[in-house]
Amino acid sequence: MGIFSLATRGMNAATQFKILQRHLFAFSKHLTAKKMWNFILSEYNSAAKKSRCLSYPYILKIEPSNICNLQCVYCYDNRRPPEKGERPYGRMSSRNFKKLIDEVGPYLFKVNLYGFGEPFLFPETFDMIKYATEKNIGVGVSSNLNIDDAMLPGKIVQSGLETLIFSCHGVTPENYAKFMVKGNMDLAMRNIKAVIKKRKELGSRTPLIDWQFCVTRFNQGELDIAKAMAKEIGIDQIRFIRPFFPDEAAEEWQSDLFPKNNFRPGVDNPPGCSWIYRSAYINYDGNLLPCCRDFRRMSNDFGNVFTESFAAVWNNDKYVNSRKLVANPKDKSIHCDTLCSQCPVTYTE
Numbered sequence: 001m002g003i004f005s006l007a008t009r010g011m012n013a014a015t016q017f018k019i020l021q022r023h024l025f026a027f028s029k030h031l032t033a034k035k036m037w038n039f040i041l042s043e044y045n046s047a048a049k050k051s052r053c054l055s056y057p058y059i060l061k062i063e064p065s066n067i068c069n070l071q072c073v074y075c076y077d078n079r080r081p082p083e084k085g086e087r088p089y090g091r092m093s094s095r096n097f098k099k100l101i102d103e104v105g106p107y108l109f110k111v112n113l114y115g116f117g118e119p120f121l122f123p124e125t126f127d128m129i130k131y132a133t134e135k136n137i138g139v140g141v142s143s144n145l146n147i148d149d150a151m152l153p154g155k156i157v158q159s160g161l162e163t164l165i166f167s168c169h170g171v172t173p174e175n176y177a178k179f180m181v182k183g184n185m186d187l188a189m190r191n192i193k194a195v196i197k198k199r200k201e202l203g204s205r206t207p208l209i210d211w212q213f214c215v216t217r218f219n220q221g222e223l224d225i226a227k228a229m230a231k232e233i234g235i236d237q238i239r240f241i242r243p244f245f246p247d248e249a250a251e252e253w254q255s256d257l258f259p260k261n262n263f264r265p266g267v268d269n270p271p272g273c274s275w276i277y278r279s280a281y282i283n284y285d286g287n288l289l290p291c292c293r294d295f296r297r298m299s300n301d302f303g304n305v306f307t308e309s310f311a312a313v314w315n316n317d318k319y320v321n322s323r324k325l326v327a328n329p330k331d332k333s334i335h336c337d338t339l340c341s342q343c344p345v346t347y348t349e
């Protein structure tokens with residue numbers, strides 16, 4: 001399993017390279033002796049397939065809120081209300097975020113501060129970015145920038161945000177709103193231009209602006225226009241990606257670039273799972289998942305890092321059994337009924 005497979009699964013080489021560049025930037029900028037030692041230990045645990053980890057993750061995905069202003073196609077089941085046993089909508093408090101960072105922050109190079117909601121809807125997100133930045137952690141946020149607030153660009157640049165992933169899946173208002181339902185492309189474009197202007201005015205190198213464009217049948221004819229627009233506006237990089245659509249997604253949404261079901265775990269990506277050693281996904285309510293697979297059903301949660309310490313959850317029975325299973329997927333004596341036992345990546349060894 002390659003060291004840099006984290007978060008680049010199933011992407012083409014050019015896209016992987018752009019993500020790795022960002023990881024390497026965060027790695028070198030935020031390096032300390034403690035982080036370096038933890039990184040080595042973590043990679044050793046991963047290579048040796050240890051079931052208990054003395055190391056901590058070195059990159060975390062933390063969701064400030066699962067509430068969103070848009071209704072993107074197939075995202076969060078099109079925003080249907082939660083059913084029994086499913087996670088309600090809600091927000092993380094700055095206090096809980098700080099508690100988590102105080103424990104795990106000394107080991108982290110990077111926090112990706114977004115999940116399935118819109119992070120910039122709520123003021124606490126800016127506090128969280130500032131807090132993590134002051135603790136020498138690079139913060140990345142993904143946003144649709146559909147927020148009508150003249151102060152937003154200044155707040156983004158002044159927060160110290162390291163990377164801004166700009167979600168924009170179309171360059172004509174019709175195609176944009178077909179995917180980003182309830183979205184306003186003109187507002188998003190005005191905002192991204194204003195962030196770039198503010199960054200220049202304040203003489204700041206950050207945030208790096210990374211346009212993430214989910215390719216579908218409807219917008220696949222717009223890729224060259226998007227590249228030209230990105231250059232003209234001053235966007236640092238643009239990436240065309242496969243949207244996360246469920247298996248049953250309608251054929252009419254699948255692009256020629258990323259046709260349906262042509263991704264083969266273990267063939268199109270390195271075998272085995274790295275998330276259980278290097279990272280984790282923290283929902284707004286503090287409930288931890290090993291990755292962002294199947295995040296609605298609360299019985300999938302591994303434990304709560306607000307009511308317990310992160311360290312206690314990281315080596316609890318669910319984690320230990322999952323790591324044992326990932327290390328030995330054919331061993332029938334391992335009792336593991338977590339999400340990892342249903343994941344195809346586990347069985348790619």
Ligand SMILES: C[S@@+](CC[C@H](N)C(=O)[O-])C[C@H]1O[C@@H](n2cnc3c(N)ncnc32)[C@H](O)[C@@H]1O
Pocket residue numbers: 068072073074075114115116117118119142143144165166167168212213214242243244245
């Ligand atoms: C679900 S969004 C939430 C964060 C934020 N609201 C945003 O729009 O960027 C997180 C990332 O998922 C990507 N994504 C992939 N497939 C998606 C889909 N079907 N619907 C919405 N976003 C999708 C987006 O481009 C975005 O970078």
